[in-house]
Amino acid sequence: MPKFVWLLVIGTAINVTGASFLWPLNTIYMHNELGRTLAFAGFILALNQGASIVGNLVGGMLFDKFSAYKTVLIGTGTAFASAVTLAINHSIVPYSVLLVVIGFSAGMTWPVMFAMAGSVWPEGGRRAFNAIYVSRNFGVALGAALAGYVASFSFDYVFIANATLFGMFFLFTLITYRGMDMERNNRMHTSVIEQSKRIEDKSAFIALVILCSGLMITWIAYSQWQSTIASHTQDIGIPLDRYSLLWAANGFLIVIGQPLIKWITNRITSEKMQIYVGTTIFLGSFIVAMFADAFAFFAVAMVILTIGEMLVWPAVPTLAHKLAPEGRAGFYQGIVNSVGSAGRMVGPFLGGLIVDLFNIKVLFLVLLGLLLIPYITTRIYDKGMIQKRSV
DSSP: OOHHHHHHHHHHHHHHHHHTTTGGGHHHIIIIISOOOHHHHHHHHHHHHHHHHHHHHHHHHHHHHTOHHHHHHHHHHHHHHHHHHHHHOOSHHHHHHHHHHHHHHHHHHHHHHHHHHHHHOGGGTHHHHHHHHHHHHHHHHHHHHHHHHHHTTOHHHHHHHHHHHHHHHHHHHHHHSTTHHHHHHHTHHHHHHHHTTOOOHHHHHHHHHHHHHHHHHHHHHHGGGGTHHHHHHHHTTOOHHHHHHHHHHHHHHHHHTHHHHHHHHTTOOSHHHHHHHHHHHHHHHHHHHHHOOSHHHHHHHHHHHHHHHHHHHHHHHHHHHHHOOTTOHHHHHHHHHHHHHHHHHHHHHHHHHHHHHSOHHHHHHHHHHHTTHHHHHHHHTTHHHHHHHHO
């Protein structure tokens, strides 16, 4: 990988490790420590994801129209300032407000990181986006694994660790990403060559929306592991600490499982086929989880789920980069990241509603039905583009 992609990878790992000290414990802190209802905690987390959606779109547009470096610096600096304030005062009002601010400011950085990876290493294809994806999940695994241990001493230390790592990412951005805009401009000639293979913005955007509608379905299904399935494991007597191990395993498996994924993708001819295979594996994981009644079965389902996400998640931003007309790469990556946030926002509510009205088995059946939709959207998203090229 080029040097600048490595810098993006390192920065992503630092940033996500810091964020992962906080996100797994948000509901526990608001409910158990501050005495708020689960409904209230869910509402604040929904606002956090909503702010992240707006941040994704703003960050993508600023990347295209303003400055990649300054956009990351503004987003990172705002998140750092919010985290410091949160470390000083984390009563319910500042906690709620600052969690929304962090969602927005952190959301600004992700389209830039993905768009820059594609811009400075266009010949890398999906490898560029996969590198950011792996780094992101390494941070999730490391931060989530450490957060529970740190919180066992005091929640105050969790907020301090979160602020410290956000500060490290801010300094890393300030020092090493100064050449971000120049690096992007130096690679514009490559984008111009690729542009000849693309079509007008309207058709490309329609294709992106169709593609991302399937992505949102997979995120709605995936988010059940953090909400309804998590609650279900508690109902059948699986301890919380054992359930939390599933997420640490998820992150580390993504890192150590790259040779397997490379072996698979070397035999898959396109990103579309990668999504088909990944979605099929997703289906398998939910089938296993539907009949699981012990921790070992949920562990198997999580391993299967992780292999599926390793194929699906990097493929979509790769296709979005290929679809993006000149000067729209940041906006297109913002759409992809926003769809992920939207799925994480809608999924827990939708899943909880189905379980409340019916039961967990009905939810699994609904999810299996929904996961057929990405096959359709992936099949048809570029149909209009192919027709236009043939005219």
